[in-house]
Amino acid sequence: MSEQNETQSGGQYAVPDVEQVELMDAGEAEKRLRELDSARRRDSTHPSNTKADPLHKDYLDYEMALRTKAAEGRENPCDVAMREFDAEQEKKQAKLRVEAEKLLDEMGENEGFTGRDRLDAALDDVQPWKLDLWKMQSLNQKRDFKRLLPMLEQHVQKLRLDGVEAFRSLLWDEKASKDDKSAMIAMLLERVWNASEKKFSADPSLGFGGVKRQPKTEEQTQ
Numbered sequence: 001m002s003e004q005n006e007t008q009s010g011g012q013y014a015v016p017d018v019e020q021v022e023l024m025d026a027g028e029a030e031k032r033l034r035e036l037d038s039a040r041r042r043d044s045t046h047p048s049n050t051k052a053d054p055l056h057k058d059y060l061d062y063e064m065a066l067r068t069k070a071a072e073g074r075e076n077p078c079d080v081a082m083r084e085f086d087a088e089q090e091k092k093q094a095k096l097r098v099e100a101e102k103l104l105d106e107m108g109e110n111e112g113f114t115g116r117d118r119l120d121a122a123l124d125d126v127q128p129w130k131l132d133l134w135k136m137q138s139l140n141q142k143r144d145f146k147r148l149l150p151m152l153e154q155h156v157q158k159l160r161l162d163g164v165e166a167f168r169s170l171l172w173d174e175k176a177s178k179d180d181k182s183a184m185i186a187m188l189l190e191r192v193w194n195a196s197e198k199k200f201s202a203d204p205s206l207g208f209g210g211v212k213r214q215p216k217t218e219e220q221t222q
Contacts, residue, residue: 021062021065029069030070093126099126099131106138129200132151136189137189140186149172155192161195164191
């Protein structure tokens with residue numbers, strides 16, 4: 001049914017054939033929908049525009065039928081958005097994974113480095129906060145306190161860790177030995193790791209260091 005078939009002589013509109021829409025394909029429905037929109041814009045008295053018109057509801061039903069048919073075969077916008085979101089998250093995860101693997105390789109070259117197997121397993125889900133913790137661990141191995149301490153302080157503040165004043169006093173004490181500082185930092189990093197894991201596992205979207213993940217399925221939680 002074309003726009004011409006929707007009108008009768010004298011400018012009076014006919015009842016739209018809603019049932020005919022079911023026989024259309026999506027492309028035809030799109031075309032009819034454009035014709036309806038065009039007629040409605042040209043004529044302010046079109047039944048679609050006039051609630052008092054006896055055909056007003058018929059044309060609303062007709063429009064709804066056209067929109068439904070036109071949408072057939074068209075991907076749901078929510079599905080598109082979710083797919084794009086997942087792709088972006090996977091892209092970020094791949095980048096983090098490369099950085100983490102490079103960092104762990106560097107750490108593995110240092111004497112006394114342990115726990116590589118445990119860290120390799122964590123590469124399946126690299127979060128920014130984990131990468132930061134590994135970086136700080138690497139800096140601690142190198143005794144690079146100049147770069148390490150500001151990073152560590154930032155995490156302590158963001159996580160609002162309490163009972164760490166004794167750690168802070170020693171870490172910023174220029175007279176303290178490097179070995180004592182490193183030992184204290186190792187203990188503090190363990191606290192930061194545990195607090196970060198608890199926080200971001202509960203809600204990975206929270207502002208500092210989390211990458212939002214898809215919720216686990218029922219099978220994954222069992």
